[in-house]
Amino acid sequence: MKLTRSQLAVYVITPPTYPTGQELADQVEQSLKGGATIIQLRRKGSIIDPKDSTKTITITPELMREEALLIQALCKQYNVPFLIDDNVQLAADIKADGVHIGQDDMPIAEARKILGDDVIIGLTANKLDDAIRAYEEGADYVGSGAVFATGTKNDATPLSHKAFETICRSIPIPVVAIGGITESNMDQLDTTGLAGFAIISDIFNDADIETKTSRIAQKANRMVLPH
Numbered sequence: 001m002k003l004t005r006s007q008l009a010v011y012v013i014t015p016p017t018y019p020t021g022q023e024l025a026d027q028v029e030q031s032l033k034g035g036a037t038i039i040q041l042r043r044k045g046s047i048i049d050p051k052d053s054t055k056t057i058t059i060t061p062e063l064m065r066e067e068a069l070l071i072q073a074l075c076k077q078y079n080v081p082f083l084i085d086d087n088v089q090l091a092a093d094i095k096a097d098g099v100h101i102g103q104d105d106m107p108i109a110e111a112r113k114i115l116g117d118d119v120i121i122g123l124t125a126n127k128l129d130d131a132i133r134a135y136e137e138g139a140d141y142v143g144s145g146a147v148f149a150t151g152t153k154n155d156a157t158p159l160s161h162k163a164f165e166t167i168c169r170s171i172p173i174p175v176v177a178i179g180g181i182t183e184s185n186m187d188q189l190d191t192t193g194l195a196g197f198a199i200i201s202d203i204f205n206d207a208d209i210e211t212k213t214s215r216i217a218q219k220a221n222r223m224v225l226p227h
């Protein structure tokens with residue numbers, strides 16, 4: 001099977017900030033040591049230079065590819081799937097395990113044609129009808145949120161607990177929660193039927209990424225038993 005529910009439990013997404021390259025890969029490795037069960041490389045445009053906040057570093061295709069290859073090698077070592085956000089062509093070129101695409105990105109059918117049946121395709125679906133369509137069109141899992149307020153994605157629309165639970169219970173493919181999830185609030189999603197927790201800032205803002213991830217993994221693994 002290309003993706004099991006338990007592989008989605010601790011879904012770690014790279015931050016839209018510094019660092020880049022090897023330093024980013026080192027941080028991702030800390031999360032893998034702590035128990036990340038799947039990794040998504042997510043890069044958007046440019047990021048702020050930590051040495052000078054008035055400057056930005058552009059995420060060029062070359063840098064993105066370099067980061068993808070570094071993180072892919074780590075994921076192989078830790079035996080967890082490696083996904084790329086948005087960039088279906090890069091995923092195909094380097095034979096990533098999967099992609100995560102949004103409602104405004106490439107349609108699933110087109111991504112499937114490029115990637116083939118063995119590659120994981122995850123879709124963002126924040127509305128019930130989008131989630132049902134994602135399932136019908138062949139997505140392997142759905143990401144839904146924002147389940148809590150988040151400062152990481154400006155346009156993330158908040159989803160009520162009930163609406164999130166309804167999505168989880170209405171489709172046979174796994175649903176991952178995203179948006180504002182922390183070690184302290186993740187318990188609130190217990191009993192929704194979710195498959196996993198997708199997290200950026202609570203993990204990468206911590207000085208000890210490995211220990212933070214392992215506490216999250218302990219909680220997640222108690223809550224997201226396959227059913």
Ligand code: TZP
Pocket residue numbers: 145146149150151152153156178179180181198199200201202
């Ligand atoms: N999609 C919906 S909310 C979000 C994304 C990518 C950001 C999640 O980041 P954080 O820091 O875990 O809230």
Ligand code: MG
Pocket residue numbers: 085086100101102105
């Ligand atoms: Mg996208």
